[in-house]
Amino acid sequence: MANPLVCDSVWKDKQKYEEAEAHYQQVLAGTAPKGGGKDKKQGKSGGGSSIKNEIAEARQQIQKVLNSHKGNCIQIFGGSGGVAGDNSQVTRRVESLEKENRDLKKVVEDMxxxxxRLESRVTKLEGGSSAPAAQAPTPKKPAAPAEDDEDDDIDLFGSDEEADEEADKIRQERLAAYEAKKSKKxxxxxxxxxxxxxxxxxxxxxxKxxxxxxxxxxxxxxxxxxxxxxPIGYGIKKLQINCVIEDDKISTDFLEEEITGIEDLVQSMDIAAFNKI
Structure with a gap:
């Protein structure tokens, strides 16, 4: 957006034009002083026309300045991309936000x-389930055994002991089978x-x-x-050889001792790469 301060006109030559206008009015009234100014150079016959020309040029300059500022103001306040366009965009944006706000309010009300409704339904369900619970009949206590049953030879805990022994036996068999399978792997x-x-x-x-x-x-x-x-330089070549070792049986120290033990041919041995398999 253009700066509105552009419309403020700065007229640096205002005093000059005011003096020219005053002199023009004096000439029309016949009270203009003789001599001086440009009359000395142009003569008395050409003095009036010269002043008129200056005033006419001054008025043209003023008109050009006003027209240019007017055009700038029109461009700022009436152009397609100016304040009017921005106001229309803001208005549309506000209308869309108001519509979204109304929709959100409607959704909140529905929720x-x-x-x-859910709270009322839960309250009804809780109230309905509590009533039958209060009216539920109390369980009857088992009748006391007769005195004749005390003399029976039935062992009430014998069955539990037999079940525990059977479970222990099954568990031991499964553990033995697992250990045997693990040992074969x-x-x-x-x-x-x-x-x-x-x-x-x-x-x-x-x-070789x-x-x-x-x-x-x-x-x-x-x-x-x-x-x-x-090749490693100066016509010298090194032997690069690959090997696989079992970590529990062979160590790198063993390989170094055995290979460097070939003193007539081997100067040194280095491990270029080491990877676990």
Whole structure:
């Protein structure tokens, strides 16, 4: 939205135009002073016409300024995107909010009526259920056993003891079956996959022989895999070999001792990768 202060006109040359207007009125009345001003340059014959031209130009400038400010005011207050348009949007928004408010009020009223109906229904149900409970007949007490029954040889607790013994027997059988099944299940063996880097002394080391010597290392829980030569610089290559070990039987310290024990061919051994299986 444009700033309404644009309509405020600032007339810096107002004094100049006022003096020109006063001089024009003096000329019309015949009281204008002779000489001075522009008469000195243009002469007496051309003085009046010059002043008239200045006044006419001043009036044209004033009219242009007023027209420009009028156009700005029209653009601000009467344009399609100005205050009028904003007022219409605000009015539509207010009307929509009032409609939503009325709808919400209606929904709230319906909910209140529904809650009241439910409360009255619950009250009726509670009142109806309490009456029969008060009139419920009291249970009759069992008749006392006759004196002749005291001398009977029937064991009232014998049946319970037999049931407990039977339950214990079934439970013990199930536990024994579970233990037997558990013992037959094979235990999981923890294994690891290792990628070893075996480095030679120099570029003249026989790498094929080195691999053969490494594979000669055998032990329970050790399985050698694929191997390859990887260049490391200056014409030297290292042996990269894979193996699978059982964690309970083979350790990395064992592998390092055995491989570095090949002193003629092996300079050092490093573990490049270690993964649990």
């Amino acid at each position: 209140k009526a529904l809650v009241q 094979p235990a999981l063996i923890a294994k690891s996959s290792l990628l070893l880097d075996v480095k030679p002394w120099d570029d003249e080391t026989d790498m 022989k080195m691999e053969e010597e490494v594979r000669k290392i055998t032990a329970d829980g050790l399985l050698w895999g694929q191997a390859k030569l990887v």
